[in-house]
Ligand SMILES: NC(=O)C1=CN([C@@H]2O[C@H](COP(=O)(O)OP(=O)(O)OC[C@H]3O[C@@H](n4cnc5c(N)ncnc54)[C@H](OP(=O)(O)O)[C@@H]3O)[C@@H](O)[C@H]2O)C=CC1
């Protein structure tokens with residue numbers, strides 16, 4: 001593996017049958033890769049691609065990163081060798097051998113009487129916790145700093161993604177897109193898009209790895225990208241610091257199209273009306289995308305809002321006919337889970353339901369959903385922890401199209 005630093009080429013390691021993590025993301029490298037993000041494999045990806053990665057990482061590492069649109073450019077995936085997911089999973093497990101066993105989560109069968117002849121679409125929603133925020137701003141007072149080390153935490157995140165193998169992955173608080181998730185997930189067959197926050201709070205943290213933002217990945221062998229929009233959300237006509245990505249995808253098996261969106265709304269109490277306005281703006285944007293095309297919709301997000309908030313009510317009562325998938329895990333199908341995030345800050349225990357997967361309730365069915373962790377599994381120090389990498393739980397659902405004529409939206 002060749003190493004690139006600020007001065008360009010700085011060294012090399014044995015090549016050939018190198019391990020994937022070591023090769024791409026420097027898992028075993030003694031150099032401070034996590035924060036600098038400057039080390040990439042040249043051998044496996046071709047010179048042009050790796051030089052591009054290095055340049056992008058440097059751009060991201062600078063405090064003026066958000067002013068350089070060139071870092072939105074992704075390398076050509078055709079130049080990347082595929083990775084066997086099992087091999088990567090094994091490598092993650094090897095890096096994590098000193099960590100306690102991870103939690104067992106099961107899928108709950110939610111099938112109704114809607115049959116489907118096509119394989120389901122598995123969607124994962126996850127606020128993965130930005131590395132810079134976790135280490136620098138979030139004040140998780142019960143979480144040991146060693147549990148937050150990026151070299152291991154990234155393996156816990158990857159392990160979770162590899163365990164459930166979503167067809168579509170919607171992430172928030174991504175501040176390691178170009179050096180970690182984009183190169184690795186593209187070699188697993190995903191096509192990715194990243195939209196950073198205009199003024200990411202990560203940039204205030206010393207040794208940050210660039211801005212955090214939303215990322216959307218889909219499996220290229222299952223979907224064709226029809227349309228993509230990066231949306232900077234407005235609130236009462238003012239541009240805000242929050243973003244969304246909305247993409248129209250076409251299923252290769254069924255030729256059916258749908259829109260998938262990811263967002264992360266403004267956090268903190270006192271900002272309820274602001275979130276509500278951002279939600280209205282997002283709904284308006286999604287209505288423009290889906291109503292003309294008459295296609296169903298899936299929206300994944302950290303809404304930073306409990307179900308009692310106005311923004312939640314806007315989504316639940318929208319003319320887009322949306323339902324929140326995780327309600328289906330409750331006995332009556334009407335209640336959200338008791339929490340999707342659970343952490344201890346200096347202010348005390350924060351247990352909230354903030355993350356949702358909304359879907360067009362007439363056109364799509366939820367076939368199954370991954371259950372959440374119990375209080376016992378989460379443990380007394382809450383999240384993040386040595387066996388779970390984020391303060392937010394991942395949500396995973398299997399969707400299918402209802403096999404009925406049009407007019408279901
Ligand atoms: N670099 C610059 O020049 C500028 C930087 N900024 C920064 O951006 C921030 C505002 O950005 P904005 O997008 O509105 O941020 P938000 O208020 O939406 O929060 C940003 C992040 O902070 C996390 N968070 C939520 N509650 C707390 C808490 N109590 N303590 C610590 N972290 C928390 C959120 O995580 P979650 O969603 O998981 O709850 C979220 O990812 C400012 O605080 C400032 O630091 C602002 C302007 C300019």
Ligand SMILES: [Mg+2]
Nearest residue numbers: 129130133173
């Ligand atoms: Mg957060």
